[in-house]
Amino acid sequence: MATSRFQAFLNSPIGPKTTHFWGPIANWGFVAAGLVDMQKPPEMISGNMSSAMCVYSALFMRFAWMVQPRNYLLLACHASNETVQLYQLSRWARAQGYLSSKKEEEKPSQ
Amino acid sequence: MATSKLQALWNHPAGPKTIHFWAPTFKWGISIANIADFQKPPETLSYPQQIVITGTGLVWSRYSTVITPKNWNLFSVSLGMAVTGIYQLTRKIKHDYVYEANSIVAKE
Numbered sequence: 105m106a107t108s109r110f111q112a113f114l115n116s117p118i119g120p121k122t123t124h125f126w127g128p129i130a131n132w133g134f135v136a137a138g139l140v141d142m143q144k145p146p147e148m149i150s151g152n153m154s155s156a157m158c159v160y161s162a163l164f165m166r167f168a169w170m171v172q173p174r175n176y177l178l179l180a181c182h183a184s185n186e187t188v189q190l191y192q193l194s195r196w197a198r199a200q201g202y203l204s205s206k207k208e209e210e211k212p213s214q
Numbered sequence: 215m216a217t218s219k220l221q222a223l224w225n226h227p228a229g230p231k232t233i234h235f236w237a238p239t240f241k242w243g244i245s246i247a248n249i250a251d252f253q254k255p256p257e258t259l260s261y262p263q264q265i266v267i268t269g270t271g272l273v274w275s276r277y278s279t280v281i282t283p284k285n286w287n288l289f290s291v292s293l294g295m296a297v298t299g300i301y302q303l304t305r306k307i308k309h310d311y312v313y314e315a316n317s318i319v320a321k322e
Contacts, residue, residue, distance in 0.1 A: 127277035130270040137262035148258055152247035159240050167237035171281050 117173060128168075128178040134161075135181065138188035146199030149192055157189040228285050238278075238288035245291065248298035256309035264302045271296025 113119050120126070134157065141149065161182040168178035228234040248267065251259070271292045278288035 122280065124277065124280065127270075127273050130266070130273040133266035133269055134263075137260065137266045140262045141260050144260070148260065150247065150251050150254070150258065150260075152250045153244070153263065156243035156247040160237075160244055163233065163237040163240050166233045170233050173281075 124173060124175060128175060128181045131181045135184045135188055138192055146195045149196040151196045154189050154193040154196055158186060158193060161186040161189060234285055238285060238291045241291045245294045245298045248302055256306045259302055259306040264299050268296050268299030268303060271299055
């Protein structure tokens with residue numbers, strides 16, 4: 105049972121013998137890279153790249169759903185990347201002072 | 215003739231009515247962001263990010279030709295992404311290692 109199931113996976117038209125599998129796997133690298141970069145200070149973040157990534161992953165979630173064969177692995181990957189990149193973007197924005205108006209407003213009330 | 219060609223393009227299964235057109239089109243944003251970052255110092259570049267940009271660019275050049283509908287827009291943007299990624303990696307590697315070699319030579 106387990107053997108035949110594994111073989112079915114190996115020989116699937118969206119299995120590891122095809123780029124329908126490796127394309128998304130490569131894209132998980134974005135998520136991994138984003139997680140690694142979370143350890144770095146906000147000054148190292150590129151606002152250009154994080155913004156582009158957020159738009160990119162949002163659109164590709166839809167793309168993954170619509171492409172034939174449908175690619176659930178890719179959909180999950182881009183949902184994860186969207187989350188990671190939004191967090192990076194918020195760190196960058198905070199470091200640039202775009203979110204400082206809240207803090208300035210908070211100070212007088214304190 | 216021109217009208218019917220435009221209509222054919224408009225109604226193409228990977229045309230501008232579909233996500234198959236717009237997703238790759240916005241993916242150019244990543245290459246453009248990378249090009250914009252050419253002006254920034256190499257210290258700010260992220261090895262993991264640029265390696266992934268290059269790797270996914272190359273893998274997706276292949277993927278775009280085996281999906282239905284076949285997507286040449288996605289092919290070209292993925293290839294462009296790989297090129298910008300490779301350039302950024304060479305900048306950073308040059309900065310990190312060649313600079314170091316130069317400083318060693320200078321010390322000698």
